[in-house]
Amino acid sequence: MEKEIFTQIDKAVRRANFSLRRDVFALIEKAYKLEKNKKAKLALSWIIENVNIARRKNLAICQDTGLPLGFIIAGEKVKIDFALVEDIKKSIEASYKRNYLRASMVSPLLRGKPGYKGVTIYLDFNSKIRGLEVVVFPKGFGSENKTKLKMFNPTVSFKEIEDFVITTIREAGPQACPPFIVGIGIGGDSSYALYLAKKALIERIDKPNKDRFLASLEKRLLRRINSLNIGPMGLGGKTTALAVKIKTHPTHIAGLPVGVNISCWALRSAKVKINNVKS
Amino acid sequence: MLRVESPLSLEKIAKLRKGELVYLSGIVYTARDQAHKKLVELIKKRKALPFSLKDSIIYYCGPTPSPEGEVSGSCGPTTSLRMDGYVEPLLREGLKGMIGKGGRTSKVRELIKKYKAVYFLAPSGCGALLAQKVLSKKLIAFKELGAEAIYQLEVKDFPLIVGIDFQGRSIYPTSSESQGR
CATH class of the missing domain: 3.30.360 (Dihydrodipicolinate Reductase; domain 2)
Known part of the structure; x- marks a missing residue:
């Protein structure tokens, strides 16, 4: 070596393992300030304390x-x-x-x-x-187990794609450790769509998408996800996701692959x- | 907020209501997928178990190795749903408490009611925080499983929320329980 x-x-x-990413931690702190649900707030305070202990003691x-x-x-x-x-x-x-x-x-x-x-x-x-x-x-892998891929028809409506993402999040539920960061890959072939979904997670999550259309789609999805009332540990509240990130790639005229890769709060x-x- | 000590008893369990914050002290045993498979095989073959399940608590957890100078490495909960198929034989042997994350099947909810047990939620992804509450850690069985082996943890003021109480009442709506793995 x-x-x-x-x-x-x-x-x-x-x-990666000891100090939570700054962009992720900033969104968690912001969520803590905004959260009104008492139990959800308690769960977020545990998360913040956990992150601080891990950083201080070099613990995972x-x-x-x-x-x-x-x-x-x-x-x-x-x-x-x-x-x-x-x-x-x-x-x-x-x-x-x-x-x-x-x-x-x-x-x-x-x-x-x-x-x-x-x-x-x-x-x-x-x-x-x-x-x-x-x-x-x-x-x-708690969150990785909730990964979904769907090969849509090319004539599908945007609404149907959004609904697929929402269903994926609802099914992930408390097991995948919300609040989530949701990576979405659209286009390419089936495996590339999932690759893009994963790659979206390693990029900064606190900046809006440079593509205006995708930025508005991310915003709309985030709003819908945060109205699901799942919340940290599944205890409810308005913090079910911290961010939604979408990446696209040209695809075939016959198809429209959409991959969703969820990260737990500890991205x-x-x-x-x-x-x-x-x- | 309530303080509870293990081993559990019906009297202690009957005080716990779904959604309540609980601080647990005493002994818990870690076990996840492979350890559950092995425990249930031992029960089926009527062989001796590595620890007594009577009034005990199982924690769905595979800790990281303990760094030098630390009692325990990071030790948060894993997804409980994956263990649901193994719950009944353990309850029959006297298991009283389970700690994990996420919902359970409606079957497990019924079993918890039938055997008057309790299911706790531990703070998800908060393994470093929970490690601070561990007073001692000892390997009990299935060393060959590494992080999936059974460890005896002595904990002090482990922060938990009652997920399903002894009357089978769950903090989660039924719809979100049977989904996912």
Whole structure:
């Protein structure tokens, strides 16, 4: 394992698991101030206290330290090879072990003793960045289990798409640890729609979508979700989601894939630059 | 707000109403999917259990390893619904309390009423906060399951909300209970 790579990855793993993202925490604090339902407010105060303890004591925000996802994002003129990807993967595994994070990975059918092997890597590209970035995203499975994909007809109404998202949230309910951050991917093929839904979660959630149409759709969905009265721990109130983020991609004339990937309130991800890449 | 100590008894349980805030102290046993499967297999084969279920509390939790200098790693609740199929044999052996997150099937609600037990909700995703309430942590059984093994936790003032009381009354509307996994 390259030392420089491990140092950077270790930083990302620790930051993701111990310190909640600032954009997420700011929205939780805002929700706490606005929430009128007493029980929901109590649940939000537990969340805030939990985040503060985790940061202060270097403890995992949640015991479900997720299926660790590694997004490797290459900018211009970066060369990626197998050895580099393996190094990043192994660094995440080693860092999880070293930092007392939970070994949650098992063989899917045979199960057995959970271990640290099984980090999932996504390769992506971004022409707007220089060099190489890695985002470590510990994805908790209480919320991951509620993922939905629907292949709509191309003539579907926007209302039907919205209703699908709302039904997905209602079915997720208290088990997926609200208040949620809802990632939505629209377009591409089936797996790419779900990939976009997940990718939406690693981007900042406190900024409106740059696309005005999508921004208004996000706003409308957030309002509808927050009128479901699910609330933190399912105790009711108006804080069922903190944000809705939509990403789109061109799709086929015959279809309209919509993927929904929910994050629990503890949306944890951290980005680092990897410097020693030959370019 | 009420203070409750484990082991539980009918007298203690009968005081708890759905939606109430409770501070629990005493012993709880962690068990999640695989541990439940094993416990129920042992019961079916009439073999000895690794701990006595009588008047006990099971906590649906798989903690992180304890860092040096800490009694416990992060230890919040996991989704209870996944354990619903295993609940009855455990109640028959004397289990009185369950701690987890989210709703239960209507079947479990009926079982809680039948066996006069109680279901608590722990603060979801608040494992670091809950770890501060753990006085001791001991591996009891199924070491081979790692985080899914059974740990005995001694807790002090564990903050909980009564999800389903002994009369089978749930904090969640029925519609949201049987959904999802």
